Amino acid sequence: MIRALALSFAMILPISATADQVDAILDRHVLPGFTDLAESSLVMAQVAQSDCAPSSERLQAAYSSSFDAWIAVSHLRFGPTEIENRGFALAFWPDSRNSTPKTLGALIKDQDPIVSDPEAFQSVSIAGRGFFALEYLLFDERLSTLGNETYRCSLVQAITQDIAVVSQAVNRDWQDRYDALMRTPTQGGIYQTRAEALQEFYKALDTGLQINADLRLGRPLGTFAKPRPKRAEAWRSGRSLRHVRLSLEQLRVLAWLLTAGNAELAQELDTKFGTALTRISALVDPDFSSVATPAGRIRVEALQQAINDIRTEVTQSLGPALGVSAGFNSLDGD
Template sequence: MNRESDVKRIILYLAVLGITACQSTTEKQAQLPEQSNHDSQYVYAIEFHAARDFARNARQLAADIHGYCRQHQSLDEVRASWLEAMHVWQSLQGQARGPAQALEQSWNIQFWPDKKNTTGLKMQGLLQQDRTWTVAEIAEQSVAVQGVGAIEWLLYDRHSPFLNGQMETGCRLAPAIGENFAQRASALFSAWQVNPWLSLDQSAWTSEYISLLSNQLKYTLSKLIRPMAKIGHPRPYFSESWRSGSSLSHLKANVEAMQALYLAQGKGLDYLLREREMSALADRMKIQFESILAAWPEQSGLFAFLQTKAGYRETLSLRNKLEQLSYLLHDEVSVGLGVAIGFNATDGD
């Protein structure tokens, strides 16, 4: 019995060493964005700060998972850390623009859509193996068990050992997933240490900027369209975070992030449109963002909301407003500025 306790203490000590190394790496990274006079500077600064905050929140989440397994923190505290990390992730989600090294981390950070409950099935498969998992081993597993979805499953799913009085079983797996997630977030932040758009001329940068917003808007719309499916026949399990009941909250964070990118501290697309004497179009974009957020549903979740007639109607109205925003961006802003939305200008293709 004593030997078994010693082994557990050694495993925990090695896990703590792993998270300490992750912290040290993040602390060595620059905490302020690279400065330049390039047109992309204000957008780059927003992306940099989002990546920095995401790395910090991911690191805190990993630490809180360790704290929970050492019985120093409650499950609710770990859930709060997960929700905060997810909230920050929405600022970077679905953009498909920026440093290639950052984009490479996206699937590892979030596996969605999960049409066949791949995360649930694979998580149960890992837990059935009587072993303590390491960070390196998790990094070699399916992306479905590496990111925010896997952690959500551990914290909220009815099949999770944490919800069935089996903390020891869950703690053979959860710390490794948490640390791997923190390392992925740190790698993403490392990629944003340098502005990836400095080589672009004004026209190429404007195209890249609009594409970034367009991609994020398209991804956000997909998070509504997939679970809505056909009228009268929603598929709520396609919601991004149905287990935690936070899908609508995350969608709102997406829109807030896009609004911030559009304005870019007074030097973004809104400024560019006004500078080109397209103030009326700039006002329509600005008002559309504001009207979407002003009418946002009070509910945080989409799962139960879609299964009522009133909730479905309200979600449909929200979808229509987002599609109008997409129309303005694609068919009026890009045309008005004379740019084409194309491939990622930083990926070397």
């Protein structure tokens, strides 16, 4: 975790969108993150080929490592992750209609031979692909034992291989094409100025914070009268709290890189991230089940408020400093 933020006096607003700043974000945050995802997902797929049982410690460990890598870059939902709905193919959540267990149940019931054809498997509904589909097959009591064991093994192998293929495609697009588009904006290109490239990263920071506050925490919180702990992300595998922590750690890095040139703002944001991460350490339930109790709810609400405080600082201070705004995103509604 990046903690040391050197303070110097002669920093003024607005922060200039320099090539060095965009380069630093790509070199220190984006490219390593997607390389890690590609490599860890390939390892997971290889493990599944020889060890596909839900109880397999090797497979669960590989799944955890690869899912960690996705969460670390999951806020970068533009460019290569948008192509062919790759981001949703890797992580279809929230699933408000329970489409994932329905899709998996139908595949298992029919013993659909599509699992034996990696290219054809990409035509399966995104609800039946990615990390959350795999979570059901590894950790859900019903889906992990449903139907024929041999077929379930083939399905696990198909999903892990699909995750690896998609992850490598995203990484390849970043390395071979999108990296250059952001480093060298051109007239008529996707990014025509460095400021536009920098705004993309600012939007990713803002949206990542909103996802943590409104979805990862807001969904299980529900209402005081009706908390919804089983709406938490990845609660079956006990990863709900872990996802918030991993995401905030990476968003903190991105915020630090975006504030290069303004030590005072960098320190302010770092302090707020520190507060949120400290509140995470006070939580003891990995799946947010404690929201069903008054004391547990208060602690999760305090964490949510700490994240919203970061987002307010980002919106009110960092955006103007950069001369950009987040605009609207898919979470804002109409």
